[in-house]
Amino acid sequence: MMYCKNSVVGGFLFLIAFACWINAKSSEAFGTFGFDIHHRYSDTVKDFLDVDGLPEKGSLDYYAAMAHRDQLFKARRLATSSATTPLLTFLGGNDTYRLSSLGFLHYAIVTVGTPPLTFLVALDTGSDLFWLPCDCTNCVRSLNSTSGKQLDLNIYSPSTSSTSQPIPCNSTMCGPRRGCAVRLNACAYQEVYLSSNTSTTGILVDDVLHLGTDENPQGIVEAPITLGCGMIQTGDFLDAAAINGLFGLGMDNISVPSILASKGLTANSFSMCFGPDGIGRIEFGDKGTPGQNVTSFNVEQQHPSYNVTVTQISVGGNVTNVEFTAIFDSGTSFTYLNDPAYSVIVEGVS
Incomplete structure (x- = not known):
């Protein structure tokens, strides 16, 4: 189900703003916990990546950049995009910013493993697997910031997390469409995305995702989840999209919302609430209220989507x-x- 507070439509590009978006397949309430989410042009993301020259929210440049970005991604999904990413010059200054540097719209700083490591992951309702760059032979390990500094990105490694365990090949989580990395005795995966030549390949592992509760004071929950140890990334994952990991929020049993529900930690629901300052919140669990409007999803069995x-x-x-x-x-x-x-x-x- 989906619960929406309001929507706004106007102009020839139709901006739609949802105060709260919830995928609820169960009305039973368990715990609710989550983490903050950040718009790609928010101060948090700018500070994390040490970038400037990005457009101010609400400016003409801001909306031009957002529309241009959508066109690039729509083209990639139709496999008709050019291999060369254009530069966009913002009218407010002399800086240029290569739009490929941040491909997705919303990001979250998540903490995984023991001891905990932080990652800036893209949020994607169009895919299922949560994966991180991991012991990788082909991935992005650092970025050059606009100030000239080199920003080293965290790389996940099962060997350095005491709570990490490989998913064995005979696990039900492995499934018939996945392979087996015999040398590692672990379930292998390859996820191919609609963007041209874009994929992630590796093994599946269990570890803990550190989430904050809704209590005051806030508590910390170490939620057991399954994630992809992404050893080889290709295509946009080396340049534009999810350079430090992708958080799939789809309906498959491998997605984090589905895993949390299957373990009895939350209802099979999640909400994404977007604030006006570029900071929002994703919550896992039932945040609905009695009597609110409900719209059902049309779920196709072969390729379920929202x-x-x-x-x-x-x-x-x-x-x-x-x-x-x-x-x-x-x-x-x-x-x-x-x-x-x-x-x-x-x-x-x-």
Whole structure:
């Protein structure tokens, strides 16, 4: 299910703002805990990566950059993008910023393992696996900041985490579509993404994800999860997308929300709440309230995704009955509509 507080649609690029987005497949309440999430242009991400020259939120440059980024990602998903990433010059200064440096829209600083290590991971509702660069032969280990400093990124290693255990090849989590790394006696994986030649390959391991509770004072929960030890990254993962890991939030049993629910730690729900200052919160567990509006997902068994049916569009108080399906995607900035829905909106605002 999905619970939405409000949405705003306007202009020819349709910006949609959700105060709270929840995937709830169970109404039973368990614990709720999570971590902060950060917009790609937020101060937290800028400070973490030591970058400047990024557009200020609300400026013309900001919206131009967001729209341009969506076009790049939409092209990549259609496998029609150019191999050369264009530069965008912001009108407010002489700095240029290569848009490929941060491919996804929202990020989180997560802590994994014992002793704990932090990673800046991209949040993606369009994929399932949570993976980190790990003992890698092909991955991004450092970035050159705009100030000229070299920023070393943390690399996960099962051998240095006392709570890490490989997933054996005969585990039910391994599944028929995964292989076996015989030398390591571990379940092997390869995830191929829609972006051209983009993949991650490695083994599956169990470890702990450190989450904060909703209590005051806040408590820390060491949640057991399964993650990908990404030894080989290709394509956009070496340049644009998820350079320090990807946090898949899909519906498959390998995703973190599904794992937390299967272990009885939370209801099979998660929420993403976005604040106006670029800082939000992702919560695992049921945060819904009685009597709130509910929209069911259209779940396809072969490729389940957060797909809903829209039955009406309201522009300026005028309601039009037009039915279409839409996918909620945490990685896209704006809402994009095809006809006939697009024409209904244009006619309503012209």
